[in-house]
Amino acid sequence: MEFTLLWQAGLGIVATVIVARTQNRRVVVEPGVDLGDRLVGAAVAGLVAGRITAMILQGVNPILRPADILVVRGGVHTGAATMAALASLAWGLRHNLWRNLDAAAPAALAGLAGWHAGCVFRDACLGAASSLPWALAQSGSTISRHPVEIYAAGLYALAATASLLMGRGWRPGVLAGFAIAVAGGIRLVTQPLRPSIGGGPVGWYLAGVVAGIGISAWNRVRTAQAR
Amino acid sequence: MVALVVAAAACSADPAVPSNREPIPSLTVSEFETLLGSADQPLVVNVWASWCLPCRSEASLFRSAHVEFGDRIRFVGIDVRDSQAGGLAFLNEFGIVYENYFDPEGAIPAELGGFGVPLTYFFAAGGDRLFLQSGVIDERTLALQIDELLASP
Numbered sequence: 001m002e003f004t005l006l007w008q009a010g011l012g013i014v015a016t017v018i019v020a021r022t023q024n025r026r027v028v029v030e031p032g033v034d035l036g037d038r039l040v041g042a043a044v045a046g047l048v049a050g051r052i053t054a055m056i057l058q059g060v061n062p063i064l065r066p067a068d069i070l071v072v073r074g075g076v077h078t079g080a081a082t083m084a085a086l087a088s089l090a091w092g093l094r095h096n097l098w099r100n101l102d103a104a105a106p107a108a109l110a111g112l113a114g115w116h117a118g119c120v121f122r123d124a125c126l127g128a129a130s131s132l133p134w135a136l137a138q139s140g141s142t143i144s145r146h147p148v149e150i151y152a153a154g155l156y157a158l159a160a161t162a163s164l165l166m167g168r169g170w171r172p173g174v175l176a177g178f179a180i181a182v183a184g185g186i187r188l189v190t191q192p193l194r195p196s197i198g199g200g201p202v203g204w205y206l207a208g209v210v211a212g213i214g215i216s217a218w219n220r221v222r223t224a225q226a227r
Numbered sequence: 228m229v230a231l232v233v234a235a236a237a238c239s240a241d242p243a244v245p246s247n248r249e250p251i252p253s254l255t256v257s258e259f260e261t262l263l264g265s266a267d268q269p270l271v272v273n274v275w276a277s278w279c280l281p282c283r284s285e286a287s288l289f290r291s292a293h294v295e296f297g298d299r300i301r302f303v304g305i306d307v308r309d310s311q312a313g314g315l316a317f318l319n320e321f322g323i324v325y326e327n328y329f330d331p332e333g334a335i336p337a338e339l340g341g342f343g344v345p346l347t348y349f350f351a352a353g354g355d356r357l358f359l360q361s362g363v364i365d366e367r368t369l370a371l372q373i374d375e376l377l378a379s380p
Contacts, residue, residue: 058284058287059287059320059321060283060284068280068284071281071284071363073281073284073363073364073365074281074285074363074365075284075288075365075366124367124368126371128374129374129378138375140357141375143374143375143378194367195366195370195371195374196366196367197288197291197292197295197366197370198291198295
């Protein structure tokens with residue numbers, strides 16, 4: 001059992017729920033909807049879908065080997081996980097989709113900040129070698145490295161704060177699109193500093209940025225025409 | 228979504244792939260120590276077994292790492308407490324082509340101080356051990372340790 005991953009996930013969940021509770025109080029969300037529940041449910045749906053997709057792409061049949069799904073360290077497919085999480089969230093908030101997604105955006109970004117900051121539980125914060133003064137070396141090594149996951153956590157925290165401050169003055173769906181674009185963009189800009197085999201899922205991050213900008217622009221035009 | 232996953236799963240590789248390889252060669256502890264001492268490249272040594280679930284999850288990661296870094300790092304697999312048929316089916320299923328050895332008693336990891344499977348050892352050229360990952364290894368850890376190996380003198 002991977003307890004350090006659970007701790008990391010736990011920090012992400014705590015950050016999500018704290019901000020979601022704030023949003024439940026300050027933003028008009030339909031009665032009976034708890035943004036924290038919906039976001040955590042979407043994260044679980046994404047994790048399962050991403051893990052199953054990764055298994056299939058690795059040549060492991062999830063029907064014949066269902067226990068492998070629990071070995072999340074073996075890989076989670078970024079694109080499938082993101083799409084499943086967004087689909088689950090959209091379904092859960094479908095009755096007032098864009099307003100609810102806007103309300104959920106700061107909590108989702110805070111959750112990503114918590115998840116990345118949770119690297120400290122796994123000793124998994126370091127990336128590419130660096131001679132910058134704040135670079136750190138892992139235990140037993142003399143090579144200093146960028147604390148890339150802390151960079152990502154800081155950027156997500158900034159984005160979560162910005163989306164909270166942006167508030168409700170925006171047309172429905174614009175903030176949700178911003179959050180999707182920022183989520184992909186932060187992974188995209190930090191990816192060159194992140195250790196990976198084969199460069200990582202840069203295409204999926206780029207797709208997130210483009211999709212997020214597209215959603216924001218489309219909602220802006222759509223709501224302008226409706227007025 | 229469920230239908231897609233089921234359809235894709237039905238098309239994914241079946242573990243009972245017929246083996247068309249030679250038997251996995253056996254390796255003793257002393258032969259392994261000789262291999263380590265004579266290595267002129269850094270080594271990544273993965274201890275696995277076909278019955279080990281986490282080993283299955285990391286197998287394709289090692290295959291990808293071998294494709295990317297195989298010219299600079301020597302990848303070695305050690306199949307422990309397994310059957311030849313199971314080990315060969317595993318190698319065929321995941322398309323693993325780097326060198327693998329058979330250690331039915333698990334003597335090599337026992338000598339190295341590892342417990343259970345999977346285990347992944349990282350050795351500098353000449354055989355100095357730099358890192359041991361007990362349990363399944365993720366992409367980040369493998370990539371970072373490979374980077375450490377490549378930077379080691």
